[in-house]
Amino acid sequence: MRFDIITIFPEYFTPLSASLLGKAQDRGLLSFGVHDLREWAYDRHRTVDDTPYGGGPGMVMKPEPWGQALDDVLTPGARLVVPTPSGRRFTQKVAGELAASPQLVFACGRYEGIDSRVMAHYSSPSSGVEVDELSIGDYVLAGGEVAVLVMIEAVSRLVPGVLGNAESVSDDSFAPGRMENLVEGPVYTKPPVWRGLEVPQVLTSGHHGRIARWRRDEALRRTAALRPDLLARLGREGLDKHDRRL
Numbered sequence: 186m187r188f189d190i191i192t193i194f195p196e197y198f199t200p201l202s203a204s205l206l207g208k209a210q211d212r213g214l215l216s217f218g219v220h221d222l223r224e225w226a227y228d229r230h231r232t233v234d235d236t237p238y239g240g241g242p243g244m245v246m247k248p249e250p251w252g253q254a255l256d257d258v259l260t261p262g263a264r265l266v267v268p269t270p271s272g273r274r275f276t277q278k279v280a281g282e283l284a285a286s287p288q289l290v291f292a293c294g295r296y297e298g299i300d301s302r303v304m305a306h307y308s309s310p311s312s313g314v315e316v317d318e319l320s321i322g323d324y325v326l327a328g329g330e331v332a333v334l335v336m337i338e339a340v341s342r343l344v345p346g347v348l349g350n351a352e353s354v355s356d357d358s359f360a361p362g363r364m365e366n367l368v369e370g371p372v373y374t375k376p377p378v379w380r381g382l383e384v385p386q387v388l389t390s391g392h393h394g395r396i397a398r399w400r401r402d403e404a405l406r407r408t409a410a411l412r413p414d415l416l417a418r419l420g421r422e423g424l425d426k427h428d429r430r431l
């Protein structure tokens with residue numbers, strides 16, 4: 186899977202060569218291209234922004250450099266992702282959708298945002314590109330770069346082979362299927378007792394059926410306590426025949 190990022194702060198993306206993502210690159214599972222938008226700003230001062238039409242504070246990113254950059258970077262079938270607080274919510278489900286794309290191109294906006302004609306241009310059916318304006322939560326950042334790091338990490342771990350065999354995404358919080366609209370329960374490792382606190386006995390019973398039931402109960406309990414909004418979405422169809430007794 187190919188990720189391309191267009192930004193005026195390419196240095197934000199040095200973490201991509203670290204840990205999980207670095208190893209996945211070495212194994213050829215993922216590839217990243219980080220591009221400085223100013224490479225496509227052809228005026229003497231390499232200008233990428235200007236004052237907003239209609240007045241108001243701040244600056245808006247000019248369409249010309251973005252159009253040149255995106256024409257060069259986008260390939261057929263790519264998805265153009267524009268991180269913005271006004272976008273649709275980025276969720277585990279959306280991450281799964283994006284993980285199916287051959288190429289994701291992220292346009293990192295700064296200032297008051299990117300001239301809206303850029304998204305309109307690439308949203309037209311003739312562009313052959315799908316445009317997603319996505320938000321990682323209800324708050325505003327100085328630029329889209331941090332949001333892109335969040336989305337790249339959430340998406341790339343879903344790409345087959347990126348996580349080791351020992352790790353599975355199917356039991357993650359929010360994972361489609363049994364965990365959709367649920368958060369995971371508590372986890373434990375050695376030592377068996379720590380500062381007088383013991384590991385729940387069921388987890389050392391070796392009884393896999395009971396352990397799975399306990400984990401499901403704890404996920405429901407934790408979701409009810411911390412994310413009642415998710416539990417409301419779970420509905421009757423999201424519960425299995427044993428859940429009703431909770």
Ligand SMILES: COC(=O)c1ccnc(N)c1
Nearest residue numbers: 268269320321322326328
């Ligand atoms: C400039 O981008 C943002 O402020 C942003 C992007 C994605 N999600 C957000 N919640 C904010």
